[in-house]
Amino acid sequence: MTDETTGTAERGAPGTTAGPTAPVPDFAAVGAAYDAYGRSARGRLRHDLVHRRLGAELPERPVRVLDAGCGDGETTLRLAAAGHEVTAVDASAGMLAAAARRLAADAGPEARVRFLRADVEVLTAEELGTDEPFDAVCCHGVLMYLDRPDEAVARLAGLVAEQGLLSVLTKNRRAIGFREALRGDHAAALGLIASGTDTSTGRLGLRTRGDSAGDLDRLAAENGLRPLPWQGVRVLNDHREDWAPGPEEYAAALEAEWAASSRDPYRRLAPLVHALARRVREPSGT
Secondary structure, eight states, rough: OOOOOEEEEEEOOSSSOOOOOOOOOOGGHHHHHHHHHHHHHHHHHHHHHHHHHHHHHHHSSOOEEETTTOTHHHHHHHHHHOOEEEEESSOOOHHHHHHHHHHTSSSSGEEEEEEEOGGGGHHHHHHHSSOOOEEHHHHHHHSSGGOOSSHHHHHHHHHEEEEEEEEEEEEBBBGGTHHHHHHTTTHHHHHHHHTOSSSEEETTTEEOOOOOHHHHHHHHHHHHHHHHHHHEESSSSSTTTTTTHHHHHHHHHHHHHHOOOOSSGGGOOOSSEEEEEEOOOOOOOO
C-alpha cells in the first residue's frame, strides 16, 4: 500500500514529525484512485523496480515470504508467480478481497498464497499461526502511515529467518518537496523544504511520514540484521503524473531508473526509499 505524496506542507522543526499521522487507512475506501495509480506507468515503475531488486536478493528456489501490508496483492502475485510461498497480510478486508480476486484470475500461483487479516503494526508469530520465521519479509508502503517505524521494524525483523531478507519500501524523508518543485509548484515546494518537515499530504488526502535510508538501516542493525545497499525508487519520472509511454519508451525509462536507483546523487532524490537487510550470523570470536 502506498499513497504518493504531493503538496501540503506540515510545519515542524527539522528532523521532527509535525504531528501524529492518521491510523493506517483502509484503502478499499479509496479503491478507484488506488487502482488507477497501480495501473499507471508510474505505479508500474515502482513495482518493476522493487521486484527486480527482490529477484536479485531472493534464492531461485521457492522460499517462504511474508507480505506485510499486501494491499491489492501486486507484490504477493509477483512473488507467487515466481514460485514462492506467500503469506499475505493486510488490515483491510476490502483490500484482501481485491487481492484474492486478482489471484483467482491467475490460477497458477493460487495454491501458494495464504491471506490473513491482521494489523501489521502489531503483527506477531502467534497471530500468523506459525513458529517458523520467514525467508523474506516484505513491508512496502506501510511505514509512512505509522507515527514511528521503530516498533514495526522490530516486529518484522523478528520474523526474519537466518540468512533471510527484510525489504522495506517507504516515503523518502530527504526528498520531500522535490516532486512539487519539478512540477512547477514552487510555493508548495518551498513550504515543504523550508519547514524541514517529515510529513506531507498525498493526493488521496492522507497525511504520510517519511524515513531516511540511514534511519532504516540503523533500525535494521539494531534488530540483528545487516543492512544491504539501499535504492531510490522512481527518481526520474515521479513528477510525470499523466505519463502514458509506449512499450519502447517505458522499457528505456525503466533501465534509466534502475541505473539511477543505486547511484548518488540520484537515488537520494527519489520519493521512495527501498531499504533491505539480511539476518547474517556473525562469525564467533576466537
